[in-house]
Amino acid sequence: MPNVVVLGSTGSIGTQTLQVMKHLPEFRVLALSAGRNTDLLRTQIEEHKPRRAAVLDKDAAQALGQELGIPVGFGSDALCELATLPEADIIVVALVGAAGVKPTLAALKAGKRVALANKETLVIAGHLIEDYLSQIIPIDSEHSALWHCFYGREREHVDRIVLTASGGPFRNYPRSLEEVSVEEALRHPNWDMGGKITIDSATLMNKGLEVIEAHWLFDFPYDKIDVVVHPQSIVHSLIRLNDGSYIAQLGPTDMRIPIQYALTYPEVLVSPVEPLDLVQAGTLTFEAVNHERFPCLSLAYAAGEAGGELPAALNAANEVAVEMFLAGRIGFMDIPRLVEDVMGRFAGKSFLSLEQILEVDGCARQLAREWVSSGKSTLKR
Numbered sequence: 001m002p003n004v005v006v007l008g009s010t011g012s013i014g015t016q017t018l019q020v021m022k023h024l025p026e027f028r029v030l031a032l033s034a035g036r037n038t039d040l041l042r043t044q045i046e047e048h049k050p051r052r053a054a055v056l057d058k059d060a061a062q063a064l065g066q067e068l069g070i071p072v073g074f075g076s077d078a079l080c081e082l083a084t085l086p087e088a089d090i091i092v093v094a095l096v097g098a099a100g101v102k103p104t105l106a107a108l109k110a111g112k113r114v115a116l117a118n119k120e121t122l123v124i125a126g127h128l129i130e131d132y133l134s135q136i137i138p139i140d141s142e143h144s145a146l147w148h149c150f151y152g153r154e155r156e157h158v159d160r161i162v163l164t165a166s167g168g169p170f171r172n173y174p175r176s177l178e179e180v181s182v183e184e185a186l187r188h189p190n191w192d193m194g195g196k197i198t199i200d201s202a203t204l205m206n207k208g209l210e211v212i213e214a215h216w217l218f219d220f221p222y223d224k225i226d227v228v229v230h231p232q233s234i235v236h237s238l239i240r241l242n243d244g245s246y247i248a249q250l251g252p253t254d255m256r257i258p259i260q261y262a263l264t265y266p267e268v269l270v271s272p273v274e275p276l277d278l279v280q281a282g283t284l285t286f287e288a289v290n291h292e293r294f295p296c297l298s299l300a301y302a303a304g305e306a307g308g309e310l311p312a313a314l315n316a317a318n319e320v321a322v323e324m325f326l327a328g329r330i331g332f333m334d335i336p337r338l339v340e341d342v343m344g345r346f347a348g349k350s351f352l353s354l355e356q357i358l359e360v361d362g363c364a365r366q367l368a369r370e371w372v373s374s375g376k377s378t379l380k381r
């Protein structure tokens with residue numbers, strides 16, 4: 001009976017993980033964590049009866065713990081504690097942003113299996129995780145697809161990785177992307193996800209983060225990782241073999257499938273999702289990325305190639321930029337401008353410790369906030 005800890009259980013991936021686990025009666029919910037949504041966490045605790053929980057805020061933790069009669073910790077240390085509980089078998093990291101780094105590393109060092117949705121961890125600390133790759137099963141649909149494609153295959157028989165991208169809501173946007181509103185950017189055509197990843201999908205930064213994620217997970221150089229726009233989101237990703245043929249994974253646009261696979265790997269069990277109807281899926285198309293319209297993808301390739309401080313700077317600047325865009329403080333195309341300007345203040349170096357990464361993260365966030373308050377945004381008020 002595997003004991004599962006779900007970090008970020010109140011988010012999009014977290015809530016879907018709990019849905020999946022209802023169909024896997026042999027899996028037990030050992031611990032849950034939320035950020036600020038204590039109402040939903042309370043409901044989840046009442047339903048799934050974990051032994052422990054964690055939230056961001058100390059007062060909220062104390063109140064919830066007293067009310068529900070289980071230990072509730074707070075902050076980053078509490079996440080690391082849950083991630084290393086001796087009786088835990090699988091840690092699902094469904095946190096968003098750089099908050100995932102410390103608990104993921106703690107879980108890996110404690111020998112836990114990590115079902116990893118939090119791509120930002122691999123982006124900023126991939127080089128620290130290299131030694132633990134055998135413990136990580138990706139949840140991101142593209143990387144889960146690649147996991148299937150690589151299964152049982154010799155690495156040297158694979159020539160390239162091809163990540164598919166839906167193209168987001170602005171693939172055929174008729175106006176300038178400077179005019180995009182928050183509401184438009186939050187309307188993803190194919191996937192229902194948390195706010196940050198939805199904006200990242202609209203700028204294609206999400207695909208850029210996934211390129212870096214794929215680089216670390218599959219040990220492929222950046223010039224052998226391609227991105228192709230596939231608006232139907234049916235082919236979740238592909239590998240190209242040395243002979244020029246492709247292996248692809250196709251499926252419904254439903255994150256419960258990769259979540260379940262990350263929990264049950266290497267077993268593939270019946271899932272609660274309706275199978276893909278190929279005839280109904282209809283025509284599948286592929287097109288090139290418009291890099292001029294979506295500069296975030298090239299910025300992510302550049303950060304990944306340079307390494308050192310740049311991936312952490314890119315990620316931190318992007319997190320602040322997305323937050324500011326959602327708050328109406330900057331425009332949509334300010335996101336790549338801000339990220340590029342902040343990246344310009346950092347250098348590529350070969351190796352950074354966790355402490356150095358977190359220092360770059362903090363410094364890049366500060367520079368990003370200064371960028372916003374210095375009036376560089378082109379947002380028309």
Ligand SMILES: NC(=O)c1ccc[n+]([C@@H]2O[C@H](COP(=O)([O-])OP(=O)(O)OC[C@H]3O[C@@H](n4cnc5c(N)ncnc54)[C@H](OP(=O)(O)O)[C@@H]3O)[C@@H](O)[C@H]2O)c1
Binds near residue numbers: 011094191
């Ligand atoms: N959503 C998808 O379909 C999808 C697909 C592929 C990959 N991913 C990746 O999965 C990760 C999670 O995405 P999501 O869409 O599920 O995000 P989300 O809906 O925003 O959920 C994030 C979770 O993390 C918690 N959280 C946020 N900041 C925190 C902090 N500083 N400390 C502790 N907890 C914190 C949130 O708590 P509260 O809500 O309680 O504040 C929530 O439980 C991201 O890295 C994303 O790129 C998501």
